Amino acid sequence: MKTKTLALVTAGTLLFGAAVPAAASAQGGAKLPGWEAHQKLAGNDKSRQMLEKFYEQWKKSHKQNAKKTDAARVAEAKAALAIDFGGKDTAASVTVSFDKLPKTGKNGTKIAWQSGNPSVLTNEGKLLSRPAAGSGDLKVVLIAVLTHGTAQDYKVFEVTVKADISDAQKVALDKAALKPVFAKGDSASSVTKPIGLPTKGANGSTIVWYSSSPALISNDGKTVNRPAYGASGTVLLNAVITNGRASDTLSFTVTVLPVMTEAQKVAADKAALAVGFTGTDNASSVTRELKLPSQGENGSRILWLSSNTSVIPNGGKTVIRPAAGTGDQAVTLTAILWNEQASETKTFTVVVKQKTN
Structure with a gap:
């Protein structure tokens, strides 16, 4: 009998899944589809009580969903709606395109977006340009129009697009963050494998590398030739960092370990x-x-x-x-x-x- 009871519990759980309310709605919500057949499956009072409990839960849930109006669905979606900003951005500091402007919200609500300045920030949340360096930040309004059935509402977001920084500032930031990437087990004083040399900074700077000894380490760092035992393995890696008209240099001293017999x-x-x-x-x-x-x-x-x-x-x-x-x-x-x-x-x-x- 325990096995039969478990089967009823499983059947009840499946009955109250997402597909059941939709089927019941087509019948006016009067009865749970297949209710009579499932009553006959109950072999004892305990099984019938369990099925009754599931049925009452379903009726309560179905009743609540039936009463929810389009306006209520839109209101819930509006309250839950948020912008998924890109990178580390916030509403007060937008520097890159948004990760996402949702087109569908809670309860299946449809969302259409309108930018107040599409030449800067598009309706899809793509950042086309930032104010020129020194010109000040720019506030942009985004309006989300939410629709469900016959109900409609809107939500306004105000974001601040930060002014761009100068080329020299970009170079300085990329220079401060720049460093070679060594293979596992290697370090600046112990190089045995190729080195990762970044060619682009986070702020858009172009980085070109020059090796003081290409015979030991190629300019791109992808080839490393270890010297003979006793020979010098010291190499100076010079990085030229350029952004627009601004440029700067940075050097790293590394040592390639010799090959020993x-x-x-x-x-x-x-x-x-x-x-x-x-x-x-x-x-x-x-x-x-x-x-x-x-x-x-x-x-x-x-x-x-x-x-x-x-x-x-x-x-x-x-x-x-x-x-x-x-x-x-x-x-x-x-x-x-x-x-x-x-x-x-x-x-x-x-x-x-x-x-x-």
């Missing part, structure tokens, strides 16, 4: 390799575990060997201090670095302090 990578990792200590420990006074890297910055793998594994096991994860009275112990740690066919070794001597009691 496997042997050079191992050598670089060997030069940078150091033993890390815990707390206040140092090479002449070790009491706790050591921090021994297992990989270098250039990808070399590192294996650590101890000259006295009873004090510092290979890998340096633990330190076993000599017993009190037996004296401190010097231990030599040998790091073996390798990358493909290249390898190097580096040694460090540390002193492990005896226990104090």
Whole structure:
């Protein structure tokens, strides 16, 4: 019986969807279509009660919709109507075309728009021009005419189109916002991949780039050739920003990382390799575990060997201090670095302090 009840609930839910009121309206709204058939489906009192409840809800909703006049529908649409401004614009500051001037409002109300100054702001909300720089802002009235059936009303919006800024101001704003776009993992001091160099500013400025070393970075930034190990990878990227008769320049210094052979990578990792200590420990006074890297910055793998594994096991994860009275112990740690066919070794001597009691 539980399954049958659930089926009635589902059927009731479907009956009160958007399609039902329309069908009922065609019959004058007297009865829910198929009401008698659904009554017969109810197998017990509980099912019938549930169906009755759904029916009462439908009748209430249908009655309210039937009473809503065209004028009421227009009034609701008018209250809900708003302009969808473009970008970060507001009614007090319009600088770009609107994202949208709706043609249909709430309750299916039709909307027609009329601009008070279509040479500046069209009936469709497209901004054709802004007042010249220094001439002051311009207020524009937009009238929305809302219609539903025989009812009609209008809503007035007043917006302020901001005066344009000078070419020099546009250049200054675009210059302040300008920066190269580096690939993931890259930065100005570590370039390995193509760089994004914007060619247009947000205020319409044109941006042209010139590389001080096109052999390393092309003028458009799309080609990056890494230098040989030891060669300079410093490049000056110069941007010329132009808007109308105004122009300015901006430069960025970037460094293209060199390409290294496997042997050079191992050598670089060997030069940078150091033993890390815990707390206040140092090479002449070790009491706790050591921090021994297992990989270098250039990808070399590192294996650590101890000259006295009873004090510092290979890998340096633990330190076993000599017993009190037996004296401190010097231990030599040998790091073996390798990358493909290249390898190097580096040694460090540390002193492990005896226990104090």
